[in-house]
Amino acid sequence: MLLPIFRLTLSSTVYYSRMATQPKKQISPSSIPSDVKDAQERAEKLRIVIDKHRYLYHVLDKPDITDEAYDSLMEELRIIEEQFPDLQTADSPTQRVGGEPRTSFKKVTHEMRQWSYDDVFSHDGLLKWEARAKRFIEDHPQLKRETLSYCTELKIDGLKIILTYKNGIFVRGATRGNGLVGEDITENLKTIQSIPLSLNKKIDIIVVGEAWMKKDELARINKEREKKGEALFANTRNAAAGSLRQLDPKIAASRRLDSFIYDIDLLKPTTNNQQPTTQDEELELLRELGFKVNPYHRVCENVSEILSRMG
Numbered sequence: 001m002l003l004p005i006f007r008l009t010l011s012s013t014v015y016y017s018r019m020a021t022q023p024k025k026q027i028s029p030s031s032i033p034s035d036v037k038d039a040q041e042r043a044e045k046l047r048i049v050i051d052k053h054r055y056l057y058h059v060l061d062k063p064d065i066t067d068e069a070y071d072s073l074m075e076e077l078r079i080i081e082e083q084f085p086d087l088q089t090a091d092s093p094t095q096r097v098g099g100e101p102r103t104s105f106k107k108v109t110h111e112m113r114q115w116s117y118d119d120v121f122s123h124d125g126l127l128k129w130e131a132r133a134k135r136f137i138e139d140h141p142q143l144k145r146e147t148l149s150y151c152t153e154l155k156i157d158g159l160k161i162i163l164t165y166k167n168g169i170f171v172r173g174a175t176r177g178n179g180l181v182g183e184d185i186t187e188n189l190k191t192i193q194s195i196p197l198s199l200n201k202k203i204d205i206i207v208v209g210e211a212w213m214k215k216d217e218l219a220r221i222n223k224e225r226e227k228k229g230e231a232l233f234a235n236t237r238n239a240a241a242g243s244l245r246q247l248d249p250k251i252a253a254s255r256r257l258d259s260f261i262y263d264i265d266l267l268k269p270t271t272n273n274q275q276p277t278t279q280d281e282e283l284e285l286l287r288e289l290g291f292k293v294n295p296y297h298r299v300c301e302n303v304s305e306i307l308s309r310m311g
Contacts, residue, residue: 032079039084046077047092105183105245110162111206112265114176117155123307130303151279152306153297156260158212159241161189163261168202170195175244188244191253194292201289204268209261209291213240217256261291 033039050073056062081088120126137143162182164172173189174182189195192211213236221239222232233239243255264282267275276282280299287293300306
């Protein structure tokens with residue numbers, strides 16, 4: 001169904017829980033070589049081993065040691081370089097912190113192509129959009145008997161997310177990417193409390209929504225970043241996108257993101273479910289399944305009604 005979407009950033013109450021973390025193994029100072037030559041040999045070996053595991057984890061997505069073991073290797077190298085500053089090299093893993101984040105996210109091909117919405121900034125633009133919609137209906141005879149109405153919803157300025165559920169269980173979350181191929185950010189999306197890990201029905205479904213951040217949360221994060229001398233996020237959208245592209249899910253969890261789900265890309269038919277026929281029915285089904293749906297949506301019979309509600 002053709003759907004007009006309007007941009008607006010909203011604020012709402014967010015609840016979150018802290019994630020428990022396992023403390024990394026402490027490196028005993030006595031285990032660090034005291035001789036420069038021995039320290040150099042150990043540092044060179046550590047760099048080779050760490051880089052191997054960095055490649056397996058961040059590039060191939062095939063880690064073969066635990067995070068705790070990897071952190072212990074990094075901590076040992078850091079201590080050696082602190083005690084022997086002349087041994088520090090420009091290409092040491094302690095200077096890169098895992099390399100470019102995007103190398104660690106697995107690419108995923110979307111089952112349904114992900115389109116982006118056009119923006120309308122004026123009443124005249126909305127009328128032109130309606131004219132295109134009517135021409136589309138005229139060009140498709142099977143649609144001519146359909147009644148044209150509009151489900152309007154306030155657009156939340158965040159990051160588009162695509163969630164896949166198998167038998168009602170959350171199995172994958174991805175970014176839009178180029179529309180055909182996105183990035184797997186499942187573990188980060190699991191930290192968003194409004195995204196259900198299991199649905200109220202055991203169905204196979206792919207849904208689309210928006211991960212976003214409220215304004216007062218952005219203010220809190222920027223205040224912390226300012227204290228640390230870090231660059232501030234320009235807006236809530238940048239902050240949300242940056243949070244979901246963190247390698248460490250604990251960072252994403254600390255950002256207190258939220259979500260609204262607004263579309264069904266694919267719903268596997270079963271004997272117990274009925275395919276929605278309108279956008280409004282889709283939103284109701286999403287709500288019944290346990291997703292958080294934008295409460296600021298309503299059906300309008302024509303563009304004049306849309307404009308009157310916009311004020």
